[in-house]
Amino acid sequence: MCRFQLIWTHLCELLVSVSSSSPTTREKEFSVFSTFSYAMSIRSQAMCGSADREVLDDTTLGEIRVTMLSEKVTSNSHGQDSSYFLGWEEYEKNPYDEIKNPNGIIQMGLAENQLSFDLLESWLAQNAEPAALKKDGISIFKELALFQDYHGLPSFKNALVQFMSEIRGNKVTFDSNKLVLTAGATSANETLMFCLADPGDAFLLPTPYYPGFDRDLKWRTGAKIVPIQCWSSNGFRITESAIEDAYDEARRKNLRVKGVLVTNPSNPLGTTLTRQELNLLIRFIDAKGIHLISDEIYSGTVFDSPGFVSVMEVLTERNYVNSDVWDRVHIVYSLSKDLGLPGFRVGAIYSNDELVVSAATKMSSFGLVSSQTQYLLSALLSDKKFTKKYVAKNQKRLKKRHDMLVKGLRDAGIKCLESNASLFCWVDMRHLLSSNTLQAEIELWKKIVYQVGLNISPGSSCHCTEPGWFRICFANMAEDTLKLAMRRVKMFIDSTVADNASDHSPKHYLSKNAKRKGFTKWVFRLSFNDRQRER
Numbered sequence: 001m002c003r004f005q006l007i008w009t010h011l012c013e014l015l016v017s018v019s020s021s022s023p024t025t026r027e028k029e030f031s032v033f034s035t036f037s038y039a040m041s042i043r044s045q046a047m048c049g050s051a052d053r054e055v056l057d058d059t060t061l062g063e064i065r066v067t068m069l070s071e072k073v074t075s076n077s078h079g080q081d082s083s084y085f086l087g088w089e090e091y092e093k094n095p096y097d098e099i100k101n102p103n104g105i106i107q108m109g110l111a112e113n114q115l116s117f118d119l120l121e122s123w124l125a126q127n128a129e130p131a132a133l134k135k136d137g138i139s140i141f142k143e144l145a146l147f148q149d150y151h152g153l154p155s156f157k158n159a160l161v162q163f164m165s166e167i168r169g170n171k172v173t174f175d176s177n178k179l180v181l182t183a184g185a186t187s188a189n190e191t192l193m194f195c196l197a198d199p200g201d202a203f204l205l206p207t208p209y210y211p212g213f214d215r216d217l218k219w220r221t222g223a224k225i226v227p228i229q230c231w232s233s234n235g236f237r238i239t240e241s242a243i244e245d246a247y248d249e250a251r252r253k254n255l256r257v258k259g260v261l262v263t264n265p266s267n268p269l270g271t272t273l274t275r276q277e278l279n280l281l282i283r284f285i286d287a288k289g290i291h292l293i294s295d296e297i298y299s300g301t302v303f304d305s306p307g308f309v310s311v312m313e314v315l316t317e318r319n320y321v322n323s324d325v326w327d328r329v330h331i332v333y334s335l336s337k338d339l340g341l342p343g344f345r346v347g348a349i350y351s352n353d354e355l356v357v358s359a360a361t362k363m364s365s366f367g368l369v370s371s372q373t374q375y376l377l378s379a380l381l382s383d384k385k386f387t388k389k390y391v392a393k394n395q396k397r398l399k400k401r402h403d404m405l406v407k408g409l410r411d412a413g414i415k416c417l418e419s420n421a422s423l424f425c426w427v428d429m430r431h432l433l434s435s436n437t438l439q440a441e442i443e444l445w446k447k448i449v450y451q452v453g454l455n456i457s458p459g460s461s462c463h464c465t466e467p468g469w470f471r472i473c474f475a476n477m478a479e480d481t482l483k484l485a486m487r488r489v490k491m492f493i494d495s496t497v498a499d500n501a502s503d504h505s506p507k508h509y510l511s512k513n514a515k516r517k518g519f520t521k522w523v524f525r526l527s528f529n530d531r532q533r534e535r
C-alpha cells in the first residue's frame with residue numbers, strides 16, 4: 001500500500017468512528033481534517049510525479065505523527081493536568097531542603113507514609129536471607145529469576161491475605177485463591193474497570209474523591225465516573241438521596257451504571273465509612289443489581305475510633321455470603337500506604353466472583369509484581385510478631401502526626417474535618433476565600449504554593465463542589481518540617497488578618513527567590529485546564 005492509500009484508509013476509519021460516536025469530539029474532528037489535508041497534499045504531489053519520494057520537513061512529520069497516533073494519546077483525558085499533579089510539578093522545581101533550600105516548597109500533597117521505615121529496616125537487618133534471595137542459606141536467585149507464573153507466589157499470597165485479616169481484627173478471613181496480585185492499587189482499580197465495565201459504562205463515586213481515579217478508572221478503559229455529591233453539612237457522609245440522585249443523573253446522560261466505588265478509609269477525607277453507610281451501599285447495589293468496589297488501601301492506617309469496618313465484615317454479618325451480592329463486591333488493596341512501599345508496586349484485587357478472578361489474573365500479566373519483591377515480602381508478612389508490632393506502632397505514629405497537624409492549623413484558626421485514619425486531613429479554609437467560588441479556591445491555593453511555600457491539594461482537584469476545602473498530608477516528611485509548615489501557615493494567616501486591616505497588596509512569606517519564573521505560564525495552564533476537562 002502506498003502512503004496515500006494508507007492515509008486514505010485511516011481517514012475512512014476516522015470518518016466511520018466520528019459518525020458512530022456521539023457526541024463528536026473535537027480531537028476527532030481535528031484528526032479528520034488534518035488527515036484529509038495531508039492525504040490531499042500527497043495526492044497532488046503524486047499527480048506531479050513526486051509521490052512518496054519527497055523529503056518531509058519536521059512540521060509535516062510532526063503533524064503526521066499526531067494524526068497517526070491514537071485518540072487516547074492525543075487527547076488529554078488522563079487527568080494529569082489537574083492542580084493535584086501540577087502542584088507536584090511546582091514542588092519538583094523548588095523542593096524544600098532544610099540545608100540546601102530552606103525557602104523551598106514543602107510537599108504536603110503526597111500521601112506517602114515515611115513514618116515507620118526504621119521498623120522495616122531493622123527487620124531487614126535481622127532477616128538478611130530473604131533480601132539476599134536465599135532460603136536456608138542456599139541461593140534461590142535462579143528460581144526467582146525464572147519464575148513467571150502469573151498466579152503469583154503461593155507463599156506471598158497466603159501471607160498477604162493473612163495480613164489483610166489481621167488489619168480487620170481477624171473478623172473476616174480471605175481465601176488466597178480469590179486474590180489477584182497487581183502492580184499497586186492503581187493497576188487493581190483499572191483491571192477491575194476492564195472486568196466490570198465496557199467503554200461508556202459508568203461508576204458512581206462519592207465526592208470528594210482521589211484525583212488519580214480520573215486516570216486510573218477512565219483513561220484507558222473508556223469508563224465514566226458520575227459523582228455522588230456529598231456535602232460538608234453532614235461531614236461528607238453518603239446519603240440515600242445523594243446516591244439515588246447520582247444514579248438518576250447517569251441515566252439522564254444515557255449511561256449504564258455498572259457500580260459504585262468507594263474508598264474506605266476515604267481519600268481525601270481521612271474518615272472510615274460507618275456501618276450505616278456500608279448498609280446503605282449494600283442495599284443500593286442489591287436493588288440495582290450492580291457492583292461495589294471498596295478500595296481499602298488505607299485500611300491499616302486507622303489510628304482512632306471508630307475502628308475500621310470492611311464491607312466484607314458487614315456482608316458476612318448480614319448473611320450475604322454466597323449470594324449474588326457477595327459476588328458483586330470486590331476489594332482493592334495495596335501495600336503502598338500501610339507499609340509505606342509505593343515503590344515496590346504491590347497491590348491486589350479480592351473478589352468472590354470466579355470469572356472476575358480468572359479474567360483479572362490473565363490481565364495481571366500486564367502489571368505483575370516481581371518475584372523477588374513477592375519473596376521478600378512473603379517473609380516479612382509471615383513474621384506475625386513483626387506485623388502486629390509494626391501495625392500498632394505505625395498507627396500510633398500516624399495519630400501523633402495527625403494531632404500535630406490538627407493543632408498547628410487550629411492555632412492558626414483553621415479547622416479540619418474530624419478524622420480517624422489515613423495520611424492526611426481534610427482542611428476547611430472556606431473563611432480564607434475572597435468569594436465562595438472555585439476560582440477563589442484556586443487563587444488561595446496559588447498563594448499557599450507560591451507565597452507560603454506549601455504544596456497542598458485543592459478540594460476542586462478531588463471534585464469537591466464546595467469551594468474552600470484542601471487535603472493536607474502529614475506523614476511524608478520529618479517532624480521538624482511539619483512544624484516549619486505550621487509556622488509558615490500561622491505567619492500567613494496572621495499577616496492576612498493584618499493586611500485586611502490595612503492594604504491588600506500581595507505579601508511573601510519566603511525570600512524573593514522562592515517566586516518562580518514560570519509562574520504566569522503555569523497559572524495560565526492551570527486556570528485553563530482545571531475543572532474544565534470533564535464537564
Ligand SMILES: Cc1ncc(COP(=O)(O)O)c(C=O)c1O
Binds near residue numbers: 346
Ligand atoms: C484511594 C487510592 N487508591 C489507589 C491509590 C494508588 O495506590 P498504589 O500506589 O498502590 O498504586 C492511591 C494512592 O494514593 C489511593 O489514595
